[in-house]
Amino acid sequence: MKKIAVFTSGGDAPGMNAAVRAVVRKSVFHGLSVFGIKRGFQGLINKEIVPMQLGSVADSIHRGGTILLTARSPEFLTAEGQAKAITFLREQQIEGLVVIGGDGSFRGAQVLHEAGILTVGVPATIDNDIAFTDFCIGFDTAVNTVSDAINKLRDTATSHERIYVIEVMGRNSGLIALHAGLAGGAESIIVPEAPFDLTEVCNRLQRGVDRGKLHSIILVAEGAGSALHIGEEIKRIMQLEIRVTILGHLQRGGTPTAFDRILASRLAAKAVDLLLEGKSGLMTGFYKGEVAATPFTEVFKKQKEFSWDDYKLAAILAI
Numbered sequence: 001m002k003k004i005a006v007f008t009s010g011g012d013a014p015g016m017n018a019a020v021r022a023v024v025r026k027s028v029f030h031g032l033s034v035f036g037i038k039r040g041f042q043g044l045i046n047k048e049i050v051p052m053q054l055g056s057v058a059d060s061i062h063r064g065g066t067i068l069l070t071a072r073s074p075e076f077l078t079a080e081g082q083a084k085a086i087t088f089l090r091e092q093q094i095e096g097l098v099v100i101g102g103d104g105s106f107r108g109a110q111v112l113h114e115a116g117i118l119t120v121g122v123p124a125t126i127d128n129d130i131a132f133t134d135f136c137i138g139f140d141t142a143v144n145t146v147s148d149a150i151n152k153l154r155d156t157a158t159s160h161e162r163i164y165v166i167e168v169m170g171r172n173s174g175l176i177a178l179h180a181g182l183a184g185g186a187e188s189i190i191v192p193e194a195p196f197d198l199t200e201v202c203n204r205l206q207r208g209v210d211r212g213k214l215h216s217i218i219l220v221a222e223g224a225g226s227a228l229h230i231g232e233e234i235k236r237i238m239q240l241e242i243r244v245t246i247l248g249h250l251q252r253g254g255t256p257t258a259f260d261r262i263l264a265s266r267l268a269a270k271a272v273d274l275l276l277e278g279k280s281g282l283m284t285g286f287y288k289g290e291v292a293a294t295p296f297t298e299v300f301k302k303q304k305e306f307s308w309d310d311y312k313l314a315a316i317l318a319i
């Protein structure tokens with residue numbers, strides 16, 4: 001193998017730059033030529049390729065976002081778009097490809113793998129919704145961002161003796177809400193994985209109010225419902241002052257935590273190793289305490305485990 005390429009795809013995640021950096025530097029270390037594709041799969045279709053040297057990734061390990069830019073590409077979902085991308089990779093004599101992204105990106109990566117291009121995925125999404133890796137790049141930073149937001153909202157909630165309903169991202173996963181709720185001492189955590197009973201949420205809030213709690217925080221994962229709607233309902237039932245905050249895309253930005261940078265460095269370096277071994281159709285991951293590699297086809301079949309122990313613990317600690 002002489003020539004490999006790397007790109008980021010789907011929603012950006014803090015730590016993607018650390019992953020790109022690791023791919024570039026590990027490739028240079030092994031004497032490979034390495035190229036960056038701009039804007040993910042769309043960049044393959046639009047032929048947006050740039051040579052990467054050691055200096056191309058200087059001063060990037062601590063930066064959020066992605067220096068390679070990212071996109072969601074409806075065109076790559078078509079047979080025509082896929083053919084254009086595959087032809088371009090062949091024309092460029094790219095022998096190996098590292099795709100940094102989430103589940104949707106890996107489905108695209110599988111198409112390239114099946115077309116005979118050696119392709120390895122590196123999981124990066126704040127949602128942490130991918131099986132066979134305990135953590136995806138970006139999740140830890142997002143959880144820290146939410147936890148910081150909870151601290152700030154708690155100050156104003158306490159001063160005004162209010163209940164705050166905070167909506168966090170995660171798509172169909174409640175893991176950001178669960179981890180940030182545990183870290184931030186939320187009174188209730190509402191996630192798509194578990195059914196919730198608003199009367200029970202209100203009873204819990206009322207018990208807190210009765211014993212003199214000055215504030216309450218309810219975290220709602222976006223996949224479980226709208227915080228605005230839930231806030232309205234709580235207000236109607238309890239007749240108390242409620243404020244709703246939707247954290248939105250700020251959860252995707254910011255400097256990656258040390259954990260995410262280390263994770264990104266390990267998983268991306270492993271991806272280059274796999275390509276050098278001639279392997280393809282695999283996703284790297286940090287699974288059960290070790291850097292691992294799992295076929296995309298297995299990853300697609302398995303639902304990410306939800307931490308039920310943590311969910312129960314959070315409820316006990318917020319009693």
Ligand code: F6P
Pocket residue numbers: 011102125126127169170171222252
């Ligand atoms: O997958 C990452 C994510 O931030 C989800 O948590 C969220 O549902 C979605 O992307 C938002 O997508 P967009 O950036 O297109 O609004």
